[in-house]
Amino acid sequence: MALITVFIVVYISLFYFGISIYGDYADYIIFSLAYLYVCMSVVILVKKANVVLKVLGIIGAITMSINFLVGLIGIIMFIVISQDYEADKVYKFNNNNKHYSCRRYTFGFATLDDTRYTFETYRQFKYLPLEIKIDKTDFFANESDLDFTDAKFSVAIKSVDDHRELIFRSSDGGKSTKMID
Structure with a gap:
């Protein structure tokens, strides 16, 4: 888990400074997998017995829920928005x-x-x-x-x-x- 987290943090940091893998699709795939990893981590945190970790998990779950609702609205504009990404x-x-x-x-x-x-x-x-x-x-x-x-x-x-x-x-x-x- 720690190795995956380090990879994601390093990759996003490099991307922020303009360094990435050839082409756009590698970035899209890595960012999608990173988001899946974050979502899975939030679910794991919610199930923890430690109160601090559980609170962090609940905050993450609320954030994911808001993102999901925004995504539902955004799906209507997906065709228009996505043409700018290829x-x-x-x-x-x-x-x-x-x-x-x-x-x-x-x-x-x-x-x-x-x-x-x-x-x-x-x-x-x-x-x-x-x-x-x-x-x-x-x-x-x-x-x-x-x-x-x-x-x-x-x-x-x-x-x-x-x-x-x-x-x-x-x-x-x-x-x-x-x-x-």
Whole structure:
């Protein structure tokens, strides 16, 4: 039990600082299993004879119940919300022998006026299944010069003096740069 708790705490801490396993699904699976572990721990705490542990278990059970009720309401919006959690396009590129991956998440719905494009850029390592999040950039289709539906849309990193620039470019000449160092 203690080893699982340490793993969960370390993994969530690393994720908070932008370090995770390649791709999104590994994170989703680990977070789901961590939540299951917490729920099982709460049930075990409620059954303990120690008063302090029992009170902690009851507080946890109340929190789980509230989360369940919020989840029931949220299930109605699941289709709209979940589209923002799966990348619809992945751009891979290199700079100075470093490997990068940029995931595009598109959030738009029939009743929305605009589509939001979120780009999350990660540095990946050749021999480790880890990635470090180095940037998150949001664009709105109506407010940007970029053509996000362009088949030749590209993302790159360019080293300039003592910093790096993240470059988003579409083939119609639209370009946006952002300093990341």
